Amino acid sequence: MKNFKNISLALISLISLNSCSNDDDNTTTDLSGTTQINFDAKVGTADFALNTPFTINGQSLQFERLRYWISDLKLVNAKNETYTVPNSFFLLEETNAIAVQEGDYTYPAKKRESVDLTAVPSGTYTKIIFSVGVDATHNDNMSIQAGELSQLNGMTNVSWMWHTSYIFSALTGKNVTPATPVAISVETGLNTNYRTIEITLPTALVVSSKTAAKLNLNVDVEKIVKDIDLVANPKIAASKATLMTQVADNYKNNVFTVKSVE
Amino acid sequence: MFYKKIKIRIVIGLAFLSYSCNDLDDQYQEVVPLVTVPDNFPAFIDSETNPLTEEGIALGKKLFFDKRLSGSNKVSCATCHQQNLAFSDGSALTTQGISGKALERNSPALINLAWANNGLFWDGGSTNLESQAFAPLAHEDEMHQNLEELILELNADANYPRLFNNAFGRAINQADIVKAIAQFERTLISANSRYDKYIRNESGGILNEEELKGLQLAEQFCFSCHSTPLLTDNLYHNNGIDTDFTDDTELMMKKGRFRITDNIQDLGKFRTPTLRNIEKTAPYMHDGRFSTLERVIEHYSNGILESATLDSNLHQKGKLGFSFSDTEKQQLIAFLKTLTDTQYLTDKRFSEF
Secondary structure: OHHHHHHHHHHHHHHHHHHHOHHHOOOOOOOOOOEEEEEEEEEOOEEOOOOOEEEEOOEEEEEEEEEEEEEEEEEEEOOOOEEEOOOOEEEEEEEOOEEEOOOOEEEOOEEEOEEEEOOOOOEEEEEEEEEEOOOHHHHHOOOOOOOOOOOOOOOEEOOOOOOOEEOOEEEEEEEOOOOOOEEEEEEEOOHHHOEEEEEEEEEEEEEOOOOOEEEEEEEEHHHHOOOOOOOOOOEEOHHHHHHHHHHHHHHHHHHEEEEEEO | OOEEEEEEOOEOOHHHHHOOOOOOOOOEOOOEEEEEEEOOOOOOOOOOOOOOOHHHHHHHHHHHOOHHHOOOOOOOHHHHOEHHHOOEOOOOOOOOOOOOOOOOOOOOOOOOHHHOOOOEOOOOOEOOHHHHHHHHHHOOOOOOOOHHHHHHHHHOOOOHHHHHHHHHOOOOOHHHHHHHHHHHHHOOOOOOOHHHHHHOOOOOOOOOHHHHHHHHHHHHHOOOOOOOOOOOOOOEEEOOOOOOOOOOOOOOHHHEOHHHHOOHHHOOEEEOOOOOOHHHOOOEOOOOOEOOHHHHHHHHHHHOOOOOOEOHHHEEOOEEOOOOOHHHHHHHHHHHHOOOOHHHHHOHHHOOO
């Protein structure tokens, strides 16, 4: 115990010393410029928009919400070195106002399609890796906070299936083809729905102090429900685990493509 | 006494040091036993992400009893988890939540949760006490608390900002609310029943002949699932109370563990509750369908229903159930009552006042 005490004391001293002497910080590494990853929502080639009918699988669908967690974002450079973005939990969304907790309070309408990174080391990046959803460690314990994870944005479920965890992705709206429109809701959120996507870039993303780098990805909403019969299954959630798996696989294999590298 | 003291060092002053560079004094306090674990129990394994501290436990206790944690400011955790009932509430499906609507499940007793490491809720829908706490807090039929508003309410209190800062070194936030409650819950250890004293050879540990016969029967028929020393195996079983688990509703409540695992083998399975303090935790089963211990014993004796996922222990030698004689039923119940831990039911460390 004595040793432990001494080590702790040393650590505390180190931390304290460090925090007291950062006035002469002469960094030699090249400071990077800003790096932006855009997730541009589309339906096929058209730009995605809320409250606008789109024809998908022969049905006319109108959306009010597209939300998904992008996590564990990584960039891999030409030398195969990986930069992992710290605190990597980003909520990408385009949504009308949401009644959270059965209407207890309102999450405002919002459109957020980009992630701005400020500390990417300079380099030539050839690959991007990210996951859709929240890893099991964070998903199973909502008290471990990181990045944008929060219980306040309506992307958790406590009554959804009484499995206290995050909603990984949500696409909701209505099918306006039938005379009486049918509400549709496509969600993922089981630990087994966590998917990692790896995309090799057609041209390298060059990050340096001189330029602002930008990677534009297409997010094809039509592909989220690829091969899924929304007429037979307008609501995909915990009671439709097989379909949730299919949606998760769609996110992995079909939804994301590179639009351009700037 | 036969206690091993769990020695947990409390580091204080770390947060303090981070913005004060002049004070490098060793801030260790003397060892304080935060929980005591008896010899007949497994080791206490603290949470890695939320280790016990004296301040965290005390804050958690205050929150546990605080009605401001509900949307109506009329319901606390303790409303449905009452100490004199081993932190259960005596109803089959409680209507004490703020909507007044009966809940879908029986309020479980809170006993030895530090060892409940295989899922909480009757179907294991929550992986740890921290996440679990969000469910009753937020659910519209339970405490229905607006989590954003809760921060404002607690910040307006004369003491909470300081207590949170002492426990977690930062301003009040949702995560630390559930962390504090979880810390308090992990200290809820019940291990001083007459049965425990008998097992540990302590004074007062005397079982009479009827109780001893009951213990023998329990060893033979009950402990396979209600395994010692916790008197639960923390697993999920179909104990033959239903045959039809079809449920097309979104919540799939009748499907039991299946709704969490999506595994057909888990249809109709529910978490084994501990037998500890069972005398105080009526009514029984996930929906509180059995009002008395007599009815429970009757079920295991002659009431077991066959289905594909029925636990094999309940179906032996081509026979469903254990066909206890009237004497055996009485002996079993006499034994079960030796599992009442009166100290636990009145311990000031777990009481509001």
